[in-house]
Amino acid sequence: MTDKPADIHETIKRLKSAYPASRIALNFKSPLELLAAVILSAQTTDVAINSLTPALFDRYKSAQDYAAADAQELEGLIKRSGFYHAKAKSLMGMGKILVERFNGQVPSTMADLTEIPGVGRKTANIVLWNAFGKIEGIAVDTHVARLSKRLGFTQEDDPVKIEKDLMKLVPHGDWGRFSHWLQDHGRAVCTARKPNCAGCLLNDICPSAFKV
Template sequence: MAKKTKPVVSGSSYADSLDDKKKHARKIARGLARLFPEPECALIHDSPFQLLVATILSAQCTDERVNATTPTLFKKYPTAAKLAASKQDDVEKIVYPLGFFRAKATNIRKMAQALMDDHEGEVPKTLKELVALPGVGRKTANVVLGTAFDIPSGVVVDTHVKRICNLFGLTTSKNPEIIERDLMEVLPKKEWIAFSHRVILHGRATCVARKPRCRECALLKICPRIGLKPLDQ
């Protein structure tokens, strides 16, 4: 007799118990791993410092725009020492295309100065030390620790992860901190770093925000599509 599987039902809860949620999360993680076996961070960088700067600049801005801007910034200020010694107006002119340019210029300059004052110009490797830096929140710290140092401090929750993990039924929250907590509870720690990269890639390739291409999605059979209208039969 064929093994029965739970049906994909839009708008309903896919998994009830914590064990069910963990099993479902692992299925999703395995499916994403098959689609994106070697995910990489979309932000172009050559050092942990450059990744930290790029991640701060990526707030409310596309990675593509950041990648178009940072080569000029990093050529002039490749290290914390160089950026800490920079002039505000000069940095503002470079990061102007990224929006909120005054605040972003201020944040990365203050962050660079804090690295010089407290960490000998090097990016620290603990969550506590990173979030103490100007302009650095938990999301930014998780990106840097996971991507630059391979340290799974948490799960990065950006707009793609927030939206798609709700569709997956892995969380019911819109709050990034709660979403991260939910994902950390159901995903094995070894998946925390790559999972976010894969969800982001999936969001760009297939599960696009305006109109998810569900019929083309390799994960359709295991995605409950929470909140979406049922597919036409």
């Protein structure tokens, strides 16, 4: 055990080896489907979102479809995602912005994506990397935030500040995949309530090992 932050390069090396096929857990076939799925995934598990998106994507195939959606019908399809009133509003707003400003297409820059209702830096980073293979930052969700603090990479609670700390440490070429590695490790080992430190491949370099 150590009181020093985990070595970032050793951390990445081990996580990359442990989760070689690491990828986003949400199912999608287009940038629009991914953007909608990520908006819906706020405060909800990816498993839950994957269970409802097939019907959603079958009904709404374009930005125009979301822009012209009947709120009650849309809410019915996404009700299981939680906070469905707000999320339906975001999806409809997303469709309108895409139609009005981006010719119905999902834009591929951070500046443009963050102008869309319901889209912050986390969502934009996820879409940029997973739909376009572009890197402008590091997506910080609850898993990434939790593990980054436990590993000593940040002392911040705000996702934007955590992202800034990580961008200083993580090699640029790993920014996109870094979130997936931490997410996989956070689900499998370093869980929120009872992390399995004894079975963790980082326990000899993690400053929080056996202390959480």
